[in-house]
Amino acid sequence: MANVSHRGDITSHPDVSEMRARYARMLGGRDVALVDGPVFLLGLYCAASPWILHYTTSQPALAVHNLIMGIAIGLLALGFTTAPARMYGLSWAMCAMGVWMIIAPWIVGSGPDAGVIANNVVIGALAVVLGLMCAGTAAKSAPKP
Numbered sequence: 001m002a003n004v005s006h007r008g009d010i011t012s013h014p015d016v017s018e019m020r021a022r023y024a025r026m027l028g029g030r031d032v033a034l035v036d037g038p039v040f041l042l043g044l045y046c047a048a049s050p051w052i053l054h055y056t057t058s059q060p061a062l063a064v065h066n067l068i069m070g071i072a073i074g075l076l077a078l079g080f081t082t083a084p085a086r087m088y089g090l091s092w093a094m095c096a097m098g099v100w101m102i103i104a105p106w107i108v109g110s111g112p113d114a115g116v117i118a119n120n121v122v123i124g125a126l127a128v129v130l131g132l133m134c135a136g137t138a139a140k141s142a143p144k145p
Contacts, residue, residue, distance in 0.1 A: 035133050038126075046066055046123050047070025048070065050067065061109065062112065073097060092135055094131030095135070101123050105117045
């Protein structure tokens with residue numbers, strides 16, 4: 001039986017090159033863990049924000065809107081994680097969703113107060129930034145012709 005009790009640098013492991021190749025294949029050349037977790041958390045917060053900030057009764061249409069948009073952002077994050085090669089093309093959709101979240105309080109809502117506006121603007125700005133990061137990650141790791 002192999003002695004696995006040593007604790008040290010893995011670079012001397014006999015299978016290190018195979019492990020690195022397998023890890024690179026699994027990630028598809030993308031740094032998914034750096035972006036996909038925050039995107040999922042943003043979607044989760046967006047979906048729950050009407051109940052966290054208690055504007056479900058004053059802005060029912062915006063509450064439903066944020067729930068649907070949060071679920072959509074969360075599903076994008078899950079897609080980015082499970083099928084990065086296919087889904088990173090939708091990074092620009094994440095940016096568009098962020099812009100929509102910024103302007104939604106005035107279009108979907110009816111007389112939103114400052115807290116609702118600030119909430120959606122922050123969610124939208126973060127969605128735009130994370131969408132740009134996803135797009136940058138996809139462009140950086142795209143195969144060169």
